[in-house]
Amino acid sequence: MTEPLIINNFDQAIADSPHKGFGLIKRADIKTYPGAVKAGKELISIAPTSLSKTFTAATTDICTISSGVPITGTAVYLTTTGMLPAGLSTGTVYFIIKLSDTTFKLATTITLAEAGTAVDITDTGTGTHTVKHVAMGTVNHYVRDPRTDEEFWLDSNGRVWFGTTTLNLLHNSALDDGSTALANANGRGMTISAFSSTTAMFLFVFRNRLIDAIDVFGSSNKKTPVWTNGWANDMNNGAGSNNSHHAIFAQDNIIYYCDDRYIGSIKENSGSTFALGDSGTYTHNTQSLDLPSYETAEWLEELGQELLIAGGTWNKIYPWDRVSDSFRIPLAVPENNVQRLKNVGGLVYILAGSFGIVYQTQGTYVQLFKEIPRHVTDNADTIQGITWGGIDSVNGALLIGMSVQTSGNSGAYLIYPDGRLVLDQIPTTGSANVTAFGVTNYLYKIGYNGGVDNHSELDRYSSFEGVVQSAFYKVATKTEKATYSVLEVVMAKPASAGSIRIGYRTDTTSSFTTLSTFTADGSATTFKDDGIGLIDIENIQIQIEISDDPEIVEVRLLP
Numbered sequence: 001m002t003e004p005l006i007i008n009n010f011d012q013a014i015a016d017s018p019h020k021g022f023g024l025i026k027r028a029d030i031k032t033y034p035g036a037v038k039a040g041k042e043l044i045s046i047a048p049t050s051l052s053k054t055f056t057a058a059t060t061d062i063c064t065i066s067s068g069v070p071i072t073g074t075a076v077y078l079t080t081t082g083m084l085p086a087g088l089s090t091g092t093v094y095f096i097i098k099l100s101d102t103t104f105k106l107a108t109t110i111t112l113a114e115a116g117t118a119v120d121i122t123d124t125g126t127g128t129h130t131v132k133h134v135a136m137g138t139v140n141h142y143v144r145d146p147r148t149d150e151e152f153w154l155d156s157n158g159r160v161w162f163g164t165t166t167l168n169l170l171h172n173s174a175l176d177d178g179s180t181a182l183a184n185a186n187g188r189g190m191t192i193s194a195f196s197s198t199t200a201m202f203l204f205v206f207r208n209r210l211i212d213a214i215d216v217f218g219s220s221n222k223k224t225p226v227w228t229n230g231w232a233n234d235m236n237n238g239a240g241s242n243n244s245h246h247a248i249f250a251q252d253n254i255i256y257y258c259d260d261r262y263i264g265s266i267k268e269n270s271g272s273t274f275a276l277g278d279s280g281t282y283t284h285n286t287q288s289l290d291l292p293s294y295e296t297a298e299w300l301e302e303l304g305q306e307l308l309i310a311g312g313t314w315n316k317i318y319p320w321d322r323v324s325d326s327f328r329i330p331l332a333v334p335e336n337n338v339q340r341l342k343n344v345g346g347l348v349y350i351l352a353g354s355f356g357i358v359y360q361t362q363g364t365y366v367q368l369f370k371e372i373p374r375h376v377t378d379n380a381d382t383i384q385g386i387t388w389g390g391i392d393s394v395n396g397a398l399l400i401g402m403s404v405q406t407s408g409n410s411g412a413y414l415i416y417p418d419g420r421l422v423l424d425q426i427p428t429t430g431s432a433n434v435t436a437f438g439v440t441n442y443l444y445k446i447g448y449n450g451g452v453d454n455h456s457e458l459d460r461y462s463s464f465e466g467v468v469q470s471a472f473y474k475v476a477t478k479t480e481k482a483t484y485s486v487l488e489v490v491m492a493k494p495a496s497a498g499s500i501r502i503g504y505r506t507d508t509t510s511s512f513t514t515l516s517t518f519t520a521d522g523s524a525t526t527f528k529d530d531g532i533g534l535i536d537i538e539n540i541q542i543q544i545e546i547s548d549d550p551e552i553v554e555v556r557l558l559p
Contacts, residue, residue, distance in 0.1 A: 001559070002475070002476070002482040002483050002484065002559040003475070003482075003559075004556060004557065004558050004559065005473060005475060005484070005540070005542075005556070005557040006554060006555075006556050007470050007542055007544075007554065007555040007556075008035070008553060008554040008555075009035055010022070010025070010028075010030050010035065010036060010037035010468060010552070011030045011031070011034045011035055011036075011420070012420070013025060013030060013416070013420035013421050013422050014373060014376060014420075014421045014422060014423075015373070015471065016371075016373050017373060017374075017375055018375060018469070018470075018471055018472040018508055018541065019471065019472055020471070021471050022468065022469065022470060022471060023375065023469040023470065023471060023472065023508070023541060024376065024409075024423065024467065024468070024469040025037070025422045025423065025467070025468050025469075026408075026409070026422070026423040026426070026466070026467040026468075027039065027040040027423070027424070027425060027426060027461055027465045027466050027467060028040050028422065028466040028467060028468055028546065029041070029460075029466075030422060033492065033551055035553065036492055036551050036552060036553045037466075037468055037544070037546070037551075037552050038460065038466065038546065038549070038550065038551050038552070039460040039461040039462075039465065039466030039498070039546040039547060039548060039549075039550075040424065040425070040460065040461055040465075040466055041443065041455045041456055041457070041459070041460060041461075042455075042456045042459045042460055042461050042462070042465075043425060043427070043428050043446070043453040043454065043455060043456070044428065044453065044454055044456055045428045045429075045451055045452070045453050045454075046163065046165060046166050046167050046445070046452050046453065046454050047136055047167055047450070047451035047452050047453075048070065048074055048075065048133050048134065048135075048136065048161075048167060048168075048169075049068075049070035049071070049074060049133060050133060050135075051068065051070055051074070051076065051131060051132060051133040052130065052131075052132045052133070053065040053066060053068065053130065053131060054128055054129060054130050054131075055129050055130070055131045056124065056129070057085040057088070057121050057124055057125065057129065058121070058124065059121060059122055059123065059124070060121075061105050061106075061118045061119065061120060061121045062099065062103050062104075062105060063103065063104050063105065063106065063121075063131070064102055064103050065102060065103075065104075065131065066102065067101055067102055068101065069096065069098050069099070069100065069101055069102060069103065069104045070096055070098065070133065071096070071098055071166065072095075072096055072097055072098045072113050072114060073095055073096065073110045073113050073114065073166075073168050074095065074096040074133060074168075075093050075094070075095055075133065075134040075168070075169035075171065075178065076093070076094050076095070076096060076106075076131050076132060076133055076134060076178070077090070077091075077092065077093055077094065077131075077132055077134060077177065077178030077179050078090055078092070078094070078129060078130065078131055078132075079129070079130045079132065079179075080125065080127050080128065080129045080130070081127035081128045082125060082126035082127020082128070083125045083126045083127060084125045084129060085121045085122070085123055085124050085125035085129070086121065086122040086123045086125070087119050087120050087121040087122050088106065088119060088121060088125075090177075091177040091178075091179075092108075092177065092178070093134060093169065093171055093173065093176055093177065093178040094106040094107065094108065094119070095107045095108070095109060095110050095112070095113040095171075096113065097113050097116055097118055105118035105119070106118060106119045107119065109171070109223060109224045110168055110171075110222075110223035110224070111220060111223040111224040112224075114223070132178075132179075134159070134169055134176075134178045135157075135450065136155050136157075136159070136161065136167075136450050136451060136452070137155035137156035137157035137159070137181065137187065137449070137450070138155060138156040138187070138435055138448070138449040138450075139153050139154070139155050139156075139161075139187075139435055139436045139447025139448060139449075139451070139452055140154055140155065140156060140187045140188065140435055140436055140447070141153070141154040141187065141188075141189065141190040141246075141436055142154075142390075142436045142437065142438040142445075142447060143190055143191055143192040143203070144192070144438065144440065145192060145201050145216065145217075147194075147201060147217075149164065149440065150162060150163070150164065150216070150222070151163065151164055151438055151440075151445070152170070152190065152192065152203060152216070153167065153436065153438070153447055153452055154187045154189075154190040154205060155187050155447075156181070156186055156187040157180075157181035157182060157185070157187065158175075158181055158182030158183075158185020158186065158187055158205075158207060159172075159176065159182065159187075160172075160190070160203070160205055161452070162216070162222050165454070167452055168222075168223075170203075170214070170216070170222055170225055171225055172212065172225070172227050172229070173227075174227065174229055175229060182207070183207075184207050184208040184209065184210070184239045184240065185207040185208065186207075186208060186242045188206060188208075188242065188243065188244050188245045188246070189205075189206035189244065189245025189246050189247045189257055189258065190203070190204065190205050190206065190247065191203075191204050191247035191248060191249050191255055191257070192204070192216070192249065193249040193253075193255060194217070194274075195253065195268040195273070195274035195282075196253075196268060196273050196274065197273050197274060197275075199217065200215045200217045200274075200275075201215065201216050201217040202214070202215055202216075202274065202276065203215075203216045204231075204247065204255065204266070206245035206247065206257065208237050208238065208239055208240065208241045208242065208243075209233065209235050209237050209238060209239045209241070210229070210230045210231075210232065210233050210235065211230075211231050211232040211233075211235070212227055212228065212229045212230065212231060213227070213228045213231040213276050214226065214227045214228065215276065228276050228277070231276060232284055232286075234286055235259050235264065235286055236259045236260040236261075236262050236264075236286055236287070237259055237260050241260075243258070243259070243260055243296055244258045244296070244297065244298045244299065244312070245257050245258055245259060246258045246297075246298065246299045246300055247300070248300050248301075248302070250302055250307065250322075251302060252322060253267075253268065254266065254267045254322075255267075256288070256300055256307060256322075257300075258296075258297035258298060258299070258300060258309070259286060259297065260296060260297070261290060261291040261292070261293070261294070261295045261296060261297060262286065262287045262288070262289065262290050262291070262297065263287075263288050263289040263290075263291075263297060263300070263307075263309060263320070264284070264285060264286045264287070264288060265283075265284070265285045265288040266282060266283075266284050267282060267283045267284075267285075268281065268282055269281055269282055269283055288322075289309075289318075289320050289326070289327065290326075291309065291311060291318055291327075292314070294313050294314075295311050295312070295313045295314055295316075296311065296312040296313050297309050297310070297311065297312070298310040298311065298312040298337075298338060298339050298340075299338070299339060299340050299341050300341070301341035301342060301343050301348055302343060303319075303343055303346075303348050303361075303362075303363050304363070305321060305322070306319045306320060306321055306322075306363065307319075307320045307321075307322055308320075308331075308341055308348060308363075309327070310338040310339060310340065310341050310350070310352075311330075311338055312337055312338065312339065313336075313337075314336070315332060315333045315334065315335060315336045315337075315338065315352070316330040316331065316332060316333065316338065317330060317331040317333060317338055317341070317350070317361065317366070318330050318331075319331065319363065331361055331363075331364075331365065331366050332366060333350060333352050333359055333366050334352075334357075334359070334366070334368070335352040335353030335354075335355070335357065335359075336352070336353060337352060337353060337354075338350060338351075338352040339351050339352060339388050340388055340390075340391040340400075341391070342391045342392060342393060342398065344393040344396065344397075344398055344417075345396060345417075346362065347360050347361070347362055348360065348361050348362075348363070349369060349391070349398050350366065351388045351391060351400060353385075354385030354386055354387070354388075355371075355385055355386070356371060356372035356374075356377045356385075356386045356402065356404070357370075357371045357372070358370045358371075358372070358398070358400070358415065369419070370415055370419050370421065372386070372402070372404075372413070372421065373421075375406070375508070376404065376406060376409055376421075376423070377402070377404040377405060377406055377409065378404065378405040378406060379405075379406045379508075379509075380405060380406075382405060384405050385405075386402050386403060386404045386405070387402065387403040387433055388400070388401070388402060389401020389402055389403065389412075389433040389434045389435040389436075389448075390434055390435050390436040390437045390446075390447070391437070392437035392439050392444070393439065394414070394439050394442065394443075394444050395442055396416075396417060397414050397415060397416045397417065398414070398415040398416075398417075399412060399413070399414060399415075399424075399437050399439070399444065400412070400413050400415065401413075401433050401434030401435055401436075401437070401446070401448075402433060402434075403432070403433035407431070408426075408431045409423060409431065410426070410431040410432050410433050411423055411424070411425055411426035411427065411431060411432070411433075411434055412424050412425040412426075412434040412437070412446050425446060425453075425455075427446060427448045427451065427453055428451070428453050429448070429450060429451060432448045432449055433448060433449070434446045434447070434448050435447055435448055435449070436448075438452075443455035443457060460498075460547075460548055460549065461546075461547065461548075462498070462547045462548050463547060464499070464501050464545035464546065464547050465545075465547070466545065466546035466547070467543065467544070467545055467546075468543070468544040468546075469541060469542070469543050469544075470541055470542040470543070470544075470555075471541070472508055472539060472540075472541045473539065473540050473541065474538070474539055475537055475538065475539065475540055476537060476538045477538065478538060481535070481536040481537055481538055482534075482537040482538070482540075482559075483534065483535045483536075483537065483559055484532060484534040484537065484557040484558065484559060485530060485531070485532060485533065485534075485558065485559060486528065486529070486530045486532065486556075486557070486558040486559075487502060487515055487516050487528070487529045487530075487532045487555075487556070487557055487558075488526060488527065488528050488554075488555070488556040488558065489502065489518055489526070489527045489528075489552060489554075489555050489556075490525065490526050490552070490553050490554040490555075490556070491520075491524075491525045491526070491527075491550050491551055491552055491553065492525070492551045492552075492553050493525060493551060494520070494521075494522050494523050494524060494525055495520035495522070495548070495549040495550045495551070496520065496522045496549060497520055497548045497549050498519075498520045498546070498547045498548025498549040498550045499517060499518065499519045499520065499546075499547045499548070499550070500517070500518045500520075500527070500544065500545070500546055500547075500550050500552065501514060501516075501517045501518075501544075501545040502514070502515045502516050502517075502518075502542065502543070502544060502545075502555065503515060503542070503543040503545070504534070504540055504541065504542055504543070505540070505541050505543075506537065506538070506539055506540055506541075507539065508541060512541075512543040515529070515532050515534075516529040516532065520548070520549060520550055532557075534557070540557075542555060542557070
């Protein structure tokens with residue numbers, strides 16, 4: 001006789017294989033109501049609006065496109081098959097002054113755009129003109145101004161973007177024409193500090209051999225920015241390199257950064273207040289610490305008084321007390337290419353190699369913490385490995401970005417201290433590596449190739465994007481098959497909006513076939529379909545897809 005199949009206890013998270021427990025939990029909330037599951041908090045894009053349209057210009061300074069003028073302050077550049085209207089030029093970044101969905105003017109700074117002060121256009125030009133948004137590259141780094149909560153994101157084109165609800169370009173007019181990456185800039189490092197200043201906040205942005213710097217204290221400093229390009233030009237990396245310049249403002253009030261096989265530092269001199277243009281107020285040391293020959297410093301993290309340096313060539317982490325001439329005995333990691341480090345509650349988590357294994361150290365030895373299940377990262381078993389993205393923590397849990405082989409599973413993974421795992425978020429543009437995180441509270445922002453997304457604090461996913469896949473159950477034998485006639489879904493409370501869709505498959509590679517879809521009605525807590533007609537079942541896996549508000553505590557298949 002067929003036994004009922006009961007699916008519950010969703011807070012067990014993703015198992016090491018679908019033969020051990022849940023096969024996948026994606027964009028679903030298993031924490032808010034332990035034992036139950038809801039759709040996760042929805043993401044919304046805060047990246048610049050995509051734009052590439054032909055336009056005409058009039059001597060009234062008004063430009064016209066067919067539709068889709070982005071918000072005021074959006075950074076754009078212009079191309080033409082002939083001559084641009086007089087007053088405009090290629091190789092220049094402009095900022096939109098939105099007049100309507102089809103009309104706009106152009107300004108040379110965000111400040112002027114917000115004031116409505118447009119470039120003077122004196123003729124209509126010749127040929128076909130195109131206006132294009134300044135595109136984001138892969139977002140690699142995030143920092144936050146602790147005074148204002150203003151956020152800054154650095155992309156692989158060397159551009160910095162700022163904002164909290166929408167992102168604007170922190171324009172570097174001496175370098176940026178809007179159409180190509182900045183010269184010798186791969187977006188490999190950025191940090192922020194005021195040192196002891198009460199009137200300034202300094203953003204340091206690393207190019208391959210140079211450090212550009214800017215005071216971002218106050219709104220006008222960002223909307224009419226004044227950069228000091230090449231503030232430092234004596235770094236160890238060559239101009240054409242692409243090495244990491246991961247940088248941190250450490251607890252000893254010193255900036256440390258990676259630079260080839262060296263650790264550089266920027267320190268405010270005693271008795272001085274740091275000023276970008278006064279070398280007497282700071283000490284910049286490009287070789288505060290040297291690592292072994294052929295090593296490459298990839299990432300920095302603090303653990304107590306020590307600075308831990310991830311080595312990208314050898315399988316080593318180098319602990320340094322910041323004052324000695326050299327590091328102490330390195331910590332060996334069981335895989336080469338140590339790439340990311342994150343201190344969470346006194347344990348430093350380590351991303352290394354390419355097989356999805358997370359290690360940890362308390363400072364004396366390295367041990368395995370969590371291996372991301374192979375069915376999540378590479379269900380075709382091609383052994384191609386994964387690509388690590390960003391790393392951070394939220395509410396004591398580890399956040400990691402990954403690009404994986406399994407279709408649809410690249411994104412932001414959340415790993416709880418006890419090792420439970422969920423695929424927490426996927427970029428709004430689709431499955432992709434999450435290369436940077438911005439964590440300010442119990443929610444977070446994600447950066448990826450071409451954009452940045454923010455959590456919605458109110459809205460949950462509404463298009464069956466919350467997904468739970470059960471274990472792969474062996475429910476019968478080859479000769480005595482199982483039959484299920486009734487499907488029940490139990491919720492903890494009535495939901496006023498949302499739907500639940502239940503599907504099944506009989507092996508772990510086929511697509512899921514929908515059994516039933518239930519719509520919340522504001523009163524029911526149990527939904528039932530007594531005509532599902534599943535016969536001759538030997539093995540089965542159930543998929544639960546959730547939209548909006550339902551809080552599911554149990555799914556039952558009954559004979």
